[in-house]
Amino acid sequence: MDLLFSPLSIKRIAYLALVVLTVYAVILILHPPQACWLIWPAFLLSLVLVGDSFRRRLTAILITGAAIALASFAAADLSSDPFFLSFYLLFATIICVAAGQIFPAIFTEACLVNLFVILAGSINTLPSKPGYLELICIGIAIAGLLQIVFYPYFIRNELKPYLLISLRSLSALNKEIFTCFLDAEYSSNLYLYERRLHFRKKDFLYAICRLREITQLAEKRLSPAEKESHEWWLVQLDALFTNIMDYAELRRRVTDYNTFSVCSDELRNIESEIEECFEAVIQHVKNKKYIAYSDQLNTKINHLEDNYHHVLEVASPEPFAFLLFIQSLNAFSEKLKALYAHDLPVSSHLS
Amino acid sequence: MSKQGIKKSFSFRQTVSIAVSVYIAFMIQYVYTFSSEYWMVLSAFLVSQTTCGTPLRQGMIIFLNMAAAIIVSSLLVMSVNHAGILYFLCAIIFMTYSYWVFMNRPQSSKMYFISLLFAISFLIASFSPNASFDMMSGRIFDAGIGAFIGLSCGTLIFSVKWDAEFSSGILPILTAMHEYAGAIVDDRNIAEKRQRVENALLTMYPSWIYETGFNRGLRSGFRFFLIHVERVSEVLFSMDDIRARGLDRQLMRTLQTSIENVMDRNQELLSILSAYFMQGKITPTRSDFTSDIAELEKAVHRAMPDNISILSASPMFLLVTAFVRDIKDLRGLLLQLVAALPVKDGVQAFQEIKA
Numbered sequence: 001m002d003l004l005f006s007p008l009s010i011k012r013i014a015y016l017a018l019v020v021l022t023v024y025a026v027i028l029i030l031h032p033p034q035a036c037w038l039i040w041p042a043f044l045l046s047l048v049l050v051g052d053s054f055r056r057r058l059t060a061i062l063i064t065g066a067a068i069a070l071a072s073f074a075a076a077d078l079s080s081d082p083f084f085l086s087f088y089l090l091f092a093t094i095i096c097v098a099a100g101q102i103f104p105a106i107f108t109e110a111c112l113v114n115l116f117v118i119l120a121g122s123i124n125t126l127p128s129k130p131g132y133l134e135l136i137c138i139g140i141a142i143a144g145l146l147q148i149v150f151y152p153y154f155i156r157n158e159l160k161p162y163l164l165i166s167l168r169s170l171s172a173l174n175k176e177i178f179t180c181f182l183d184a185e186y187s188s189n190l191y192l193y194e195r196r197l198h199f200r201k202k203d204f205l206y207a208i209c210r211l212r213e214i215t216q217l218a219e220k221r222l223s224p225a226e227k228e229s230h231e232w233w234l235v236q237l238d239a240l241f242t243n244i245m246d247y248a249e250l251r252r253r254v255t256d257y258n259t260f261s262v263c264s265d266e267l268r269n270i271e272s273e274i275e276e277c278f279e280a281v282i283q284h285v286k287n288k289k290y291i292a293y294s295d296q297l298n299t300k301i302n303h304l305e306d307n308y309h310h311v312l313e314v315a316s317p318e319p320f321a322f323l324l325f326i327q328s329l330n331a332f333s334e335k336l337k338a339l340y341a342h343d344l345p346v347s348s349h350l351s
Numbered sequence: 352m353s354k355q356g357i358k359k360s361f362s363f364r365q366t367v368s369i370a371v372s373v374y375i376a377f378m379i380q381y382v383y384t385f386s387s388e389y390w391m392v393l394s395a396f397l398v399s400q401t402t403c404g405t406p407l408r409q410g411m412i413i414f415l416n417m418a419a420a421i422i423v424s425s426l427l428v429m430s431v432n433h434a435g436i437l438y439f440l441c442a443i444i445f446m447t448y449s450y451w452v453f454m455n456r457p458q459s460s461k462m463y464f465i466s467l468l469f470a471i472s473f474l475i476a477s478f479s480p481n482a483s484f485d486m487m488s489g490r491i492f493d494a495g496i497g498a499f500i501g502l503s504c505g506t507l508i509f510s511v512k513w514d515a516e517f518s519s520g521i522l523p524i525l526t527a528m529h530e531y532a533g534a535i536v537d538d539r540n541i542a543e544k545r546q547r548v549e550n551a552l553l554t555m556y557p558s559w560i561y562e563t564g565f566n567r568g569l570r571s572g573f574r575f576f577l578i579h580v581e582r583v584s585e586v587l588f589s590m591d592d593i594r595a596r597g598l599d600r601q602l603m604r605t606l607q608t609s610i611e612n613v614m615d616r617n618q619e620l621l622s623i624l625s626a627y628f629m630q631g632k633i634t635p636t637r638s639d640f641t642s643d644i645a646e647l648e649k650a651v652h653r654a655m656p657d658n659i660s661i662l663s664a665s666p667m668f669l670l671v672t673a674f675v676r677d678i679k680d681l682r683g684l685l686l687q688l689v690a691a692l693p694v695k696d697g698v699q700a701f702q703e704i705k706a
Contacts, residue, residue, distance in 0.1 A: 012450060012453060013450065016446040016449070016450060017446070019446075020442040020443075023442075024438060024442075027438070034480050035478065036478040036479060036480055039474075040475070043445060044471070044474070046446075047467060049453070049456075050460070085377075086374055086377050089373055089374060089377050089392070090370050090373065091370075093373045094367075094370045097365065097366045097369045097370065098362070098366045100460075100461070101362035101365065101366060102362070104459060104460055104554070105460055107459070107460035107461045107463075107464055108460045108464040109460075111464050114396065115396075118373070118389055118392045118396060119389055119393075121377070121392070122392070162457070165456070190578070191578070195561045198558070198561065198577075199561075201552070202552075202556075202558070203457070205549050205552060205553045206458065206553065207457050208549070209457075209553060210457050212546075235542075238542075239592065239595060241588070242591050242592035243592050245585045245588035246588070246593065248585060249585065249680070252582060252680070253680070319659060320659060320672075320676075323659065323662070323663050323669065324669070324673045324676065327666070327673065
């Protein structure tokens, strides 16, 4: 929900609405016989998300648009001769699919070009073909020009959501790990739980990877203080991830899963406190009021430690694994506490 | 990549099969089409955008998505007579759907495109110059034929070799982990090497094995391997974390030789795994994988108390013990992986290594 009302999301809605309205206005003015050649490129190019800065995004849209215009023009021009058209279609598909496979970041854009080759190749089956190239160019121009909406604070608007997504992913990963501890079915459905864990990890890795890319791009023009602040957040997120991986080891080290039932209440409390802590950090990132939960987390970890000394140390076949787990949780709590103390990166007007 | 490697790669196979399916669909569409539109070629192209794990299942889902988009758009065209209202209705559906997909980030560019297939099919169906309710069945028939062509080409042309795909995915991960393990011991370039492991896990990890409906006969073996590889990465991340918390230098100096010995053997096991996935055979080794661990345990006993109560009272000792425990866990996991490698003539990997 927090991402729904972020500046980037609001700008995205505004951009999509503007594209719809502008295309409609152009249709009303020009009354084109085949409005689809205006609507398709404008709408489909509004989906382009590649590019970490405003200039790169605009370049990506214009290059994709130019490729669409050229490929469509060639396909429509050849449409009277099915022999040449079929070979054109074959080679255009090979080029587009290969481009998408070799450069996975532009997969969507390569597929969009291929779609237009296919659509334009069938132009002879449509009633008439006047002015379709002009309409495609107008569509590209609409999608490209309206990107101006994203220009102010482009990088800041991209950075903050990915910081939030990274924190949310870590929270989800933590939840999944505790599910492995607390769910009695973990041992019998190992693959299912590990699969879920894998996807939660992947979500975080995607977010941190993207965050790293945008930060690296922004760093070239940032002041040393801003640069340091951005790097600090990246390092901390990485440290939180490796720490989570450290305490996740418990699920592998414990051989008798019934042991978890001895401390299930404590584990459940720790899980909910960690979740609260992440929520508080997210509020901190969003510059909203929050209550730091790290003291409560420490209290819950202490409860587990008490349980360890009174029950687990005797009852568990692997008490040492729990000792390491508690130590790792304490380190995690310290790291979370450090996040509250650190102010957010100050972002310049970078686009 | 060698010529042979390119031919074996999924990307090459998929490029050829998509191009051929588009070509065949175009030729059939030229001879006969139910809708007089492009749905046959479009469908052949779109249903081929699958991963190598379960292409048939995914292709069917994409076709059903297309059929649903055609039906929804035809119903809208039939029920709304005013062109302006129809435009805004279709535009709102398309934009809302695309916004919803945007909100589900982060995802790869391919996943983003596949998530948008309903919206794209709906857009094309709604604003096509010939759009009408009467066209609906013709479009669905054409899309069905296209889907059949796409799925047939995907299955018959250069059918996927899962073992080769698995090897090409797992190899960069093993290589990155080998370098990361070395960096943790040397305490150099750790952040860079960790990012390499993260990137390899993100881009090369053969997640298609986890897909619902993947070959039942093969999946248990592949999944065993995947889960263990992922656990090796978790142990390495854990070691990195413990090291970053600040290990006692004096204590580590005492244990350094033993730790380096064990980590050398661990890296050797990683090299054996990499060599297996590269060349398909086990590299013989003279190392025994027990004496170094025994030596490390002895060194730990000499340097630190082994009583758990004393350990729990001393964070310094506990941290080093956690690091050593990770090293031993890493050995256990790697030995399990090497032992599970399938070797020709029914000889188990260990027997071959020992020989």
